[in-house]
Amino acid sequence: MTVAPPPGTPAPVAAPRRARAAVRPHPVWELLFIAALYSVYRIGRVLASGHVGEAMRNAHRVWDLERTVHLPGEERVQALFLHSESVIRVVNCYYAYVHFPAIVVFMLWMYLRRPAYYRWVRWVLIGLTGLALVLHLSMPLAPPRMLGIEGLIDTGQRFGPAVYGAPQAHSIANQYAAMPSLHIGWAIVIAMGLIVSARTRWRWLWVLHPVATVLVVVGTANHYWMDGIVVSALLAIVLVALRPSFRRAREADAPAIGEYG
Secondary structure, three states: OOOOOOOOOOOOOOOOOOOOOOOOOOOOHHHHHHHHHHHHHHHHHHOOOOOHHHHHHHHHHHHHHHHHHOOOOOOHHHHOOOHHHHHHHHHHHHHHOOHHHHHHHHHHHHHHOOOOOOHHHHHHOOOOOOHHHHHHOOEEEOOHHHHOOOOOOOOOHHHOOOOOOOOOOOOOOOEEEEEOOOHHHHHHHHHHHHHHOOOOHHHHHHHHHHHHHHHHHHHHOOOOOHHHHHHHHHHHHHHHHHHHHHHHHHHHHOOOOOOOO
């Protein structure tokens, strides 16, 4: 028999409802999955090499297109850096040593500290890199440092450190895969992931990473402005396609109802 509470007794308060908890993928399987994807990407980059004549023709087409739409010349950015040998060496180091370590540290941070967003970020990177590889295979493109026009130079070879050897050298790095720039694309993903998953007002400073990356890849003559524009368009396509994944990440990261009230 149910006994009614005395008059004036407040109704019981339901326990706060929590969003679905984020569950990290198993670390061993996740490492194997990422290693397999990275191997496929590297093999694809190698398969995309060897189209030197086509890459050079495409490079001149991109250069002419940029001048047609009145984009600023890449040589202007490089000229700013070349005023100081110390500055250009720092810029070369940024290009050589920040790109890949930054994405590794970022993904590790997201896995350990922001698991609600980890899967979404991982699929964003996979989608963006996959689309980029399709372009690398279908449109080989020589970087502006190989054109020998407008005074552009290979700053890595001239001042060091050099990431690439001679263009004709056999290497796992494909120098004719400038379009689109994954340096820029991955930098945008890092900034975006840290901004949406952080709660501090200082999170917007992460925008400086892709801004610096754009200036570095253009100033070293490793990429054109168009490489950054195209990778941004590809990223927009991936983000639209992965909106459901992002919504699930936001729900998993949401605080309990009443937690801050």
